[in-house]
Amino acid sequence: MITCKECIEFLDDYIAGDVSPAALENFEKHLALCPPCRDFIESYRKTIEETRCACSEPDEQVGCDDVPPTLISAIIESRKLDREPDA
Numbered sequence: 001m002i003t004c005k006e007c008i009e010f011l012d013d014y015i016a017g018d019v020s021p022a023a024l025e026n027f028e029k030h031l032a033l034c035p036p037c038r039d040f041i042e043s044y045r046k047t048i049e050e051t052r053c054a055c056s057e058p059d060e061q062v063g064c065d066d067v068p069p070t071l072i073s074a075i076i077e078s079r080k081l082d083r084e085p086d087a
């Protein structure tokens with residue numbers, strides 16, 4: 001089990017595209033057991049989305065392509081699916 005600190009550090013690596021499948025699995029396991037980190041990821045994602053909105057101004061399309069918010073959304077969606085009853 002990784003710590004919350006490692007979870008946040010992983011997020012930075014994740015956004016940089018520098019993570020292994022095993023690290024991603026540990027990250028997802030941590031999120032499954034740690035509501036505060038899930039909340040953090042959710043707010044992080046919202047911040048990214050708001051940043052993208054700000055950057056969608058015609059004159060300000062700089063630097064926003066560095067962040068893959070769809071990947072973070074995918075993690076959050078997978079967590080939501082896990083919480084659904086199986087039957």
Ligand SMILES: [Zn+2]
Pocket residue numbers: 003004005007030034036037
């Ligand atoms: Zn945590």
